[in-house]
Amino acid sequence: MCDDSPVLARRRSQAERRSEAEAALLKAAVRIVAERGLERLTLADVGEAAGYSRGLPAHYFGSKDGLTGALAMHIVRNFGRGVNRADKHAPGFERLLAMMTLYFDSAWKDPLTTRALHAVLGEAITNAALRETIADLNARSAAAIEDSIRAGIAAGEVRSDVNAHVTAILILSAIRGAVAQWLTDERGIDLSMLRDEFLDGLKRRLRA
Amino acid sequence: MCDDSPVLARRRSQAERRSEAEAALLKAAVRIVAERGLERLTLADVGEAAGYSRGLPAHYFGSKDGLTGALAMHIVRNFGRGVNRADKHAPGFERLLAMMTLYFDSAWKDPLTTRALHAVLGEAITNAALRETIADLNARSAAAIEDSIRAGIAAGEVRSDVNAHVTAILILSAIRGAVAQWLTDERGIDLSMLRDEFLDGLKRRLRA
Amino acid sequence: MCDDSPVLARRRSQAERRSEAEAALLKAAVRIVAERGLERLTLADVGEAAGYSRGLPAHYFGSKDGLTGALAMHIVRNFGRGVNRADKHAPGFERLLAMMTLYFDSAWKDPLTTRALHAVLGEAITNAALRETIADLNARSAAAIEDSIRAGIAAGEVRSDVNAHVTAILILSAIRGAVAQWLTDERGIDLSMLRDEFLDGLKRRLRA
């Protein structure tokens, strides 16, 4: 920090090295999970794919379950960051539509993260260790949608007889299910068509 | 060996025993997958859980991939059989509503199969060997919905400006996503509430 | 069993194959432990040394702890069988002396089992999983000595004011300690001299 040496590539501190390596490992893990699934992810592969040793993932994450958990957190955090870019719109119907668009479009723009996310979502159904992390993600995702619906109602943009809570969960459900089907059959399913029809239905159903 | 019973009868009995055992193995596999996931399913466990030897699953299904494939088929077939009970209604809006209800209620009534199905759906995202089976299931499921929508349009029960194909996919998406969220958080998500709200929205959106 | 085929090398039954392999594995394990100690025993080495695959020990004993436990049992059983050959003498002072002689001489005659036994005895001090097995061996070994002392007292061969229980434990202690010292320094310690002096002291101390 207080090192003024003129060396351009300043030597990294231990903490920097550590977090740099950790980030690289998680990035590599995302790619591998997206391509092969959690089941066929090996600790050694992650280390090598990240340009480190075969042993480093075990050293950092302790066990495969540890890596899986950290990976879920990482994906969820990354994903949340992406969706939150919709908050340039004021809460309300506009933001809701922007969020929905982002959900669909991020699947298209970043299929790696999307595929990894859905692999983790699927795993959470039969893996108690991940369930809480994913349940929490789901709850927060639905809550963000719910907030926009309520704001829309308050602003008179959204019909006031809508059950914001349940509707939010169903909206999240539809997006998740649509993306999952697309991931299973990218050629047979036209995601942009699903997006347009979905947004259309949303307007029809919610608009005051 | 020294059994003198008529050959035909004997053959039949062996064939019966075989399919009986096979059914028992698949049933055991469904339970294990529902409880622990495909990753933690082992051939030996399936054999023992079904009351047979550790070696029988390999004997019948050849390999783990063979079992996985047969299992996916079995779940898909079972599932389809359940949903098709809606066909006592004539094709049209009534049958559509009945099918939707069945989708939700079968999750509640048979959480084991449901959980196993969703484990397989999740796996298909990153497992090419299952993708086709699942893509096919998805296509047929959506097609059944689409048929009812079209019949509804023809009967004048459903608005004629509805895009039957895309809407059917989105309907399937919403159900799948809703059940998936419920499976991840059975206490936090009220499935029957989701069902009612979903059916309500459906009527509002589709009814002529 | 009821196979009367004239083949000399009759095909072994599955159960025979299994127990044969298990015996071979344990025998190999004894040798490795005697030579290198429990710490440097690997499951793969045991399998290979026994002429089987590297994976078989894990397959049979489940884990290294499992093997260690089975090994302790096996050594203890083998050892007990050896010492019990003293029972051709009637219980009493003669049998006691014969047992003591056997203890010392079996160390000399079968240093492999002896070394392995003492490795296990040492391990039991800091390994709770073995403690009970070894505590039981110790209790039974001391009890056998105690029985002979009591019989000797009853027969008037042994002084009646001897505390049979505690003396038996101390006798076992002395033998164990003597053999342990010999194993640590075979050149510096003359075991036969220890044996003779020990037997001499025993007579002096116990004889009526």
Place this chain on the structure above:
Amino acid sequence: MCDDSPVLARRRSQAERRSEAEAALLKAAVRIVAERGLERLTLADVGEAAGYSRGLPAHYFGSKDGLTGALAMHIVRNFGRGVNRADKHAPGFERLLAMMTLYFDSAWKDPLTTRALHAVLGEAITNAALRETIADLNARSAAAIEDSIRAGIAAGEVRSDVNAHVTAILILSAIRGAVAQWLTDERGIDLSMLRDEFLDGLKRRLRA
């Protein structure tokens, strides 16, 4: 570096810190070995248990073998120091009895060191690197006993027909074996009873 304090004082303080840390590491190692055994002792654990870094033990002792050796020496030295407190008695039968008492009582008073010592004694049987250290300990321990026996003979307190050398080894054997049995079954074995009976037998056997 930029410290202007007298060099000598500084050196001394660093040397002190070094030996302080080394002592703390060895103390921690003794506890870990007593509780878990040499096999389950890790360098990192020792460092952390001593309140230092995970890397310090490797820094000081070079390798695990280095630590093991230093630990054996440390335990042996500590142990010898304890027993030598008997030298307030003049050499002879009294000192012998005092030494024996100390052997038993130190096991009771400091079970941690005792357990660690016996773990090392057990390991020495199959570990050539420790054998010499332990053989030397054994030889010196027996020699101390032998000296007292000889002094007792010279003073006319001990029977002159006793083979001092072999008897000393057997005495050490009995104590070691007794403590080992107690360590394996603290509840089932009454060490103080063994001590009393042992001392009693000793008097009867050796006293002139």
Place this chain on the structure above:
DNA sequence: CATGAATGAGTATTCATTCAT
């Protein structure tokens, strides 16, 4: 001097698969 990041070899462990009975 002291820390802790990173490595990689060693090993336990799991399990699909093959094969003898």
Place this chain on the structure above:
DNA sequence: TATGAATGAATACTCATTCAT
């Protein structure tokens, strides 16, 4: 047909060791 013994490859995991800070 059915069992289960045996194999061996795959992989998680541990930890001594080295090295940069």
